[in-house]
Amino acid sequence: MTKCFFAVDLGATSGRTILGYFTPQGLVTEEINRFPNYLIETGGHYYWDIYELYRNIVEGLKIVGRKKDVEITSVGIDTWGVDFVCIGKDGGLLRQPYSYRDPHTTGAPEKYFQRISRNKVYKCTGIQVMNFNSLFQLDTLRRNNDSALEQADKILFMPDALSYMLTGEMITEYTIASTAQLVNAQTRRLEPLLLKSIGLSEKHFGRFVYPGEKIGTLTEELQHQTGLGAIPVIAVAGHDTASAVAAVPATNNNFAYLSSGTWSLMGIETQAPVITAETEALNFTNEGGVDGTIRLLKNICGMWLLERCRINWGETSYSTLIAEANASEPFRNLIYPDDDAFANPSNMEEAIKKYCTDHNQPAIETRGQLIRCIFESLALRYRQVLENLQRLSPYPIEVLHVIGGGSRNDLLNQWTANAIGMPVVAGPSEATAIGNIMVQAVAAGKATNIASMRQFLSRATHLKTFLPEHKDTWDVAYLQFKTITQ
Template identity: 90%
Template sequence: MTKCFFAIDLGATSGRTIVGYFTPQGLVTEEINRFPNYLIEIGKHFYWDIYELYRNIIEGLKIVGRRKELEVISIGIDTWGVDFVCIGKDGGILRQPYSYRDPHTTGAPEKYFQRISRSKVYECTGIQVMNFNSLFQLDTLRRNNDSALANAHKILFIPDALSYMLTGEMVTEYTIASTAQLVNAQTRSLESSLLESIGLSKQHFGRFVYPGEKIGNLTEEVQLQTKLGAIPVVAVAGHDTAAAVAAVPAANHNFAYLSSGTWSLMGIETQTPVITSETEKLNFTNEGGVDGTIRLLKNICGMWLLERCRINWEGTSYSTLIAEANASEPFRNLIYPDDTVFANPSNMEEAIKKYCINHNQPAIETRGQLVRCIFESLALRYRQVLENLKSLSPHPIEVLHVIGGGSRNDLLNQWTANAIGIPVVAGPSEATAIGNIMVQAVAAGQATNIASMRQLLRRITPLQTFYPEHKEIWDAAYLQFQTITQ
């Protein structure tokens, strides 16, 4: 019987369950089930379907339960950040959780900063100000007299809510909580003064845990449904980016990472928070990582741009779109990917076309032109953020590791290398699930620490390196890009 780890990896557009185990040759992973994660739009609000996510997780566990050759050692859950579930005194979920893309937090930071200064919040948390941070979501619900919040006995972030549904135990995992802008970056625990500012206390949250700690065992109900035993659920890096960064196959500290998916998250690893007037001005974030690290990073709008366009293109394959982009005219159109107009438009394709017209650019006429516009704009935005990171990093940045689904996009990887002027190393594409499994392996005593796991990954993972080309052309394009971001 093969002993394996069960990873639950949920993104903002899809989820999957994966089993992983170690052999003399390295790490073997197998996808068990994959499922969409749809936004529910009703009453002018956007919600996640927490019950459907749970149902699909149970389905994955049932499949493994029927696999007599597999023995599950533990289970770990990672998801996107900031969103949360309100739990009543009777233990029930009070309503479906709001999505961070809900427009109800538009302008929320400015309203909050009328009471507590922006600088004070950043000095405490080191978290970049984004309107959907949990701090502003909760303050918005408070101002709107939201009934779920008013009756909440506990507030659980998404991975913690799902682990609660599996185990009956309520926890607050450090890496996911750090995205909320409610954690003190120095003490690495919930900050009472910020909680009090929105009418909450630490008692509204579950037991605080860190990556590698046990949450609890599967409930008898789940055991009966899945035909599995009292398997422990482990607090991995609950935030998917923290899990992905754990799986960066870096040779040393002189690297930056780009976790490329719906969001692009570019950053470096540090041992202590980097909270200065410069990082505040640039709106960089200090999120919790594994093994006591801090992830100094910037959120960048990523494949969300293309994913939303593909809704109108009847599922045209990525390979077709990439070929069309490659055949189109270079630098004909550029956008600023992080402009608020691209946050959640009803029609992304039209939003991009309108943006180009409003910025005195030629009208986009073909699908290839639009996809090329997205890819080139992302590559140039990566350069902009990386230049800031170089000025903040305590060590040189010699290579950019691209991990996650975007690492499979050879065209974008090459253009990124061209834009930033240093090599890009792509892989692993399944970094988030691998990082999830790595933390479980350390917790189970199958590995010493994350550093040793990274060395293993570097040996066994097929990696592809892209070297910079056409420097003068990309330097000129960057100057063009800067004119639309000023």
């Protein structure tokens, strides 16, 4: 009987459940089921279908329940940040949760800062101001007299809501709560002043826990449905980026990481929050990490740019798209990936083309030119953010670890190394699920701490290193890039 950990990893476009167990040679993982995560657009709003996500998680548990040679040690769930579910006094979900892509928070930070200043909020939380942060979502719902919020007895962030559906226990996990801009970066607890400013208090949230704590066990209903026993559900690093960063296979602290997926998140690990006038001006964020760390990072628009373009391109493979990009003219077109024009346009391809012509660049004529524009612009944006990190870091940055799905993109990894002028180490691509499993393993006593598991991963995981090339060419391109971002 193989004892395994069951990881639920939910992203903004898809989700999956994964079994994992450790051997002396490394971590063995098996994907149990994969499923889309669709935005539902209705009534002028965007929602997530939490019941469909739950159904797919249960389906994964049922599949494992039919395996005669597997025993699940525990379950852990990680998701994207900021979004939440309102729970009524009877324990029922009051409505499908809004998506952070919903336009109802446009202009919300400015409205909120009329009551509490931007500077005061940042000094308290260390979280970058983004209009979809939970603080501004909740304030928007309050201003709109939202019926679900008015009736809410509890507010649960997405991984905590799904854990509640699995166990009946309500918790608020630290790393996911830190994305909300409601957690005091020094106390590492929900901040009463900010909660009061939106008509809430700590009683509106579940028991506050940190990665590695037990939430509860599968409900009797689920035990019956899945054929499994009273399996513990563990609060892992509920924010997917926190789970991914836990799995960085670093051998020392002198690294930066780039979690590359729908979003690109570039940062460093620190032992204490870095909250200064410079980090506020640069809009850097201090999110909670594992083992008491802080993730000082910057959100960058990532593969969202390409994913939205691919909607119009059918089933064309990534390898074909990358080959087309590589065959196109270098630095013909550049965009600023974090421009508001790319947040959620109805047609991403047209938005990029319009941006280029609006900035006096040649018209994009081929798909390869468009993809090359995306990749080169991302690589140069990574350099821009890394330069800021190097100034803020308490230690020298010697290598960039690229983790997540984007780590499989050799072309972008090489261009990133070229742009930043330092080695790029790519892998693991399944970092989020691996980090999820690592926290479960520590909770189960199968490992001593995250640091020792990172050392193990660095030895046991296939990693690929990219060394910088063509420095002068990329330096010139960077000067060109900076002209469109100033």
